[in-house]
Amino acid sequence: MQIIRSEADIHEGLKQLFRLDPRLADIAKEAGPIPLRLQEPGFAGLAHIIVSQMVSRASADAIWRRMALAGGVLTAESYVALPADAWRSFGLSRAKATTLSGIAEAVVSGRLDLALLSSMPPAEALAELTALKGVGPWTAEVYLMFCGGHADVFPSGDVALQNAVAAAFDLAQRPHAKVLASLAMVWSPWRSVAARLFWAYYAKKLGRGLLPVS
Numbered sequence: 001m002q003i004i005r006s007e008a009d010i011h012e013g014l015k016q017l018f019r020l021d022p023r024l025a026d027i028a029k030e031a032g033p034i035p036l037r038l039q040e041p042g043f044a045g046l047a048h049i050i051v052s053q054m055v056s057r058a059s060a061d062a063i064w065r066r067m068a069l070a071g072g073v074l075t076a077e078s079y080v081a082l083p084a085d086a087w088r089s090f091g092l093s094r095a096k097a098t099t100l101s102g103i104a105e106a107v108v109s110g111r112l113d114l115a116l117l118s119s120m121p122p123a124e125a126l127a128e129l130t131a132l133k134g135v136g137p138w139t140a141e142v143y144l145m146f147c148g149g150h151a152d153v154f155p156s157g158d159v160a161l162q163n164a165v166a167a168a169f170d171l172a173q174r175p176h177a178k179v180l181a182s183l184a185m186v187w188s189p190w191r192s193v194a195a196r197l198f199w200a201y202y203a204k205k206l207g208r209g210l211l212p213v214s
Helices: 007-020 023-031 043-052 057-071 076-080 086-090 094-109 122-130 137-146 159-168 177-187 191-206
Strands: none
Touching (some): 007 177, 007 191, 023 191, 043 076, 043 094, 043 137, 057 086, 076 094, 086 094, 159 177, 159 191, 177 191
């Protein structure tokens, strides 16, 4: 199982992808540099993904700053120790607050080891994450990519990825999740690098930075 830990891993993944699907070489030329965007595995990384879902980058950054001021270095232990209604002052929705509390309690109790997910096969790691209340496939896949370093994960439900693939391949409409997942099979075992490539391509086409969009 491939694990992405450095820019060299991204370059190796791209080299292998060009062999698997030569069309990607031209897409890479348009996309420019492919960012690593890797964070340490753990509660803070997963929490940041959840906080950022379905809100603007500015809103997510503001919520995250308030959380950091309240708990210092954000860990499962520090989150559990916060007052029960702290989520209101952060600007979190009740649903996200419930999800974060459940994850923090699972980590503190030892039922969940987020660092261990990095060494688990993707299917097993995804199953463990999505078993948590409030954690869907997109959240789990993005965590495994950008915190766990998994090389063969492709968040096919991501709207930006769907739009990017449609633009890159001149499709009449953006492919739905199941169709995109099928298309992405040709890029295994480097689908996480392919996803980074398409995000970078789409960001370049739009002329601005782009984060995954659920």
